[in-house]
Amino acid sequence: MIRFEDVWLTYRHAAGASAPVAEALRGVSFEIPEGGFRWLTGPSGAGKTSLMKLIYLAEHPTHGRIDLFGTHAARISRHNAALLRRRIGVVYQDFRLLPQLNAYDNVALPMRLARRSEAQIHANVSEILRWVGLEAKLAARPDELSGGEQQRIAIARAVVARPKLLVADEPTGNLDDDQAERLMLLITALNKLGTTVVVATHNLHLVARYPAPRLGLEAGRLVYDG
Amino acid sequence: MMAEGPRRAGDFLGLRAALADRLLPVLVAAMSFLAALALAGTLASAELAAQWQGDAAAALTIQVPQPQATTASGQDTRLDAVLAVLRANPAVADTHQLSQAEMTRLLSPWLGADVTTLGLPLPAVITARWVRPADPAALAQTLRQLSPGTLVQSGAIWAGRVAALTASLQACAAAVLIIVALVAAAVVAVATRAGLAQRRETITIVHGLGALDSDIAGRFAARATLLTFSGAAIGTLLALPVLAWLALLATPFAGPGARHAMFILPAALWLALPALPAAAAAIGWSTTQLTVRRWLKGLP
Known part of the structure; x- marks a missing residue:
């Protein structure tokens, strides 16, 4: 499903920057089978978001x-x-919702881009909004929602089209314990249905609570895989 | 509640704000206004030139000095000999010798009311009309052999000059149309790039969600097409009163058949004017598609 083979990622900075290049990833190799689950851990700046x-x-x-x-x-x-x-499906650390769209349309967007029928969109969006507990806020725009609510909308958007691969960058960062628990139930349920999942997190309690293989990054190098 | 979603989602890139409905239509309206005038100038000058060329090219005037003198053979007067040659020529029709009264009327602005009392040796003047292409120089040579000093003035020379003038005017008008189209394309490109810069974050998100380049370019192009079409339609409509005024000024040149000023505008113009908004829309659509697709190449 996902295979990295000696992958390097170097960002080139603009002329005049203190360092002309920054190596975000250095020779990273790993493999995640279809339907697999991996935690991605490491300190800030380790290269999780780049990966x-x-x-x-x-x-x-x-x-x-x-x-x-x-x-x-x-x-x-x-x-x-x-x-x-x-x-x-991608859950971004900074949510990346479209400010001009309401919650319903933000969640529906991936399905609209895939040209699914409005009936199918309505069914999926309603179901997932109910799952994340925001069925009453479907007409609200992102700036009318709290950080946690925005994160739940971002999660709903990532999973609404039943993706084959779910990539989540700190998905529980703005959620309370109950919401984090619900989210992990949703993610593990999707994983059991065959979705491959990669979740980047700082939250080692979460990793301990939902045991799964882990990729550990430090200074752009893969230091742990197992 | 749910119905609200699909209605708002039509503009998920927020292009109503990014490609605003003020500046672009106003600029395109100005371009279309100029294009309408240039188009009218091109078509009207072509039509007037065709009319003038037809009239002038056919005109033929012959002056026969000493018309009552006999020819070299001594059988006819020079005038009769010239008239006989003209009437026998199949390329020439409507041969007519100006009468004394017509000569007097023709010359009176310069020589006074009674030309005959001056005792001037006036030539006989014959008017005729070309009915098929012929060589005026060959005719002049034939007539001079019968009647030395005979002058043949053919309108073909003037027709050539009118044709050259018309071609120059049409080239200028075509250049104006091309420049207007290029400026319109540049205006659309600049507006589109501004819209892309304003919506960079949104486009990046939508691109990441799996939007095709054609999805994004198509939405920008649809918006630009609407704005350029409406701007061009307004510009063309605003040009109509100006065209009517110009047509009114041109009425005296259009001959006795023109009853109403607007009727002297070329028929082709009434077909071309509605095509201007369509042409502007085509420029808007294609320029936006190119600009957006090129910009999207910068995304992975």
Whole structure:
């Protein structure tokens, strides 16, 4: 499902910056089978978000090879890369909701982009909004929601189209214990239904509570896989 | 409650704010106004030129000095000999010798009311009309052999000059149309780039959710098409009163058949004017598609 082979990611800074390049990832290799679950842990700046971006095709590696869904990512056309992204649900650390859309439309967006029928969209969106406990706030815009509510909308958007791969960057960061518990139940339920899951977190209690293989990053290197 | 979702989602890129409905339509309206005038100038000058060329090219005037003198053969007067040649020529029709009264009327502005009392050696003047292409120089040479000093003035020379002038005017008008189209495309490109910059974050998110380049470019292009079409329609409508005024000024040149000023505008103009908004929309659509797709290449 996901295979990294000696992957490097280097960011080039603008001229005049103190360091011209920053190596976010250094020779990272691992494999996650279809239907697998991996925690991604490491201190801030270890490269977790960079690794996630490579998985959901928001960055290209500077060196190395990434296979997604059995396809060499570097050889995917722009059109097919877009179609591939539709099979990946992403929960961003900063939510990344569209401010001009209400909660319902934010959640419905991936399905609209995939040109699903409005009836199917309505059914899926209603169900997932109920799951995250925001069925009463479907008409609210992001700026009318709390941080936790925005995060739940972002989670709902990531899973509404039943993705084959779910990538979540600190998904419980703004949630209380109850909501975090509900979210993990949802994620594990999706995983049991066959969705491959990668969750980046600082929360080691959460990792301990839901035991699963872990990828550990430090200074851009993979220091733990198991 | 649920019905609210789909209605708002139509503009998920927020393009109503990013490609505002003020500046772009106003600029396109100004461009279309100019284009309408240039178009009218092109078509009207072509039509007037065709009319003038037809009239002038066919005109033929012959002056026969010493018309009552005999020809070299001594059988006819020079005038009769020239008239005989003209009437026998199949390319020439409506041969008419100006009468004394017509000569007097023709010359009176310069020589006074009674030309005959001056005793001037006036030539005989013959008017005729070309009915098929012919060589005026060859005719002049034939007539001069019969009647030395005979002058042949053909309108073909003037027709050539009018054609050259018309072609120049049309080239200028075409250049104006091309420049207007290029400026319109530049205006649309600048507005689109501003919209892209304003919606960068939204586009990045939508791109990450799996939007195709064609989805994003198509939404921008649809908005730009609407704005350019409406702007061009307004500009074209605003040009109509100006065209009517110009047509009114041109009425005296249009001949006795023109009853109403607007009727002297070329028929082709009434087909071309409604095409202006469509052309502007096509420029808006294609420019936006190119601009957005090029910009999207910067995303992974």
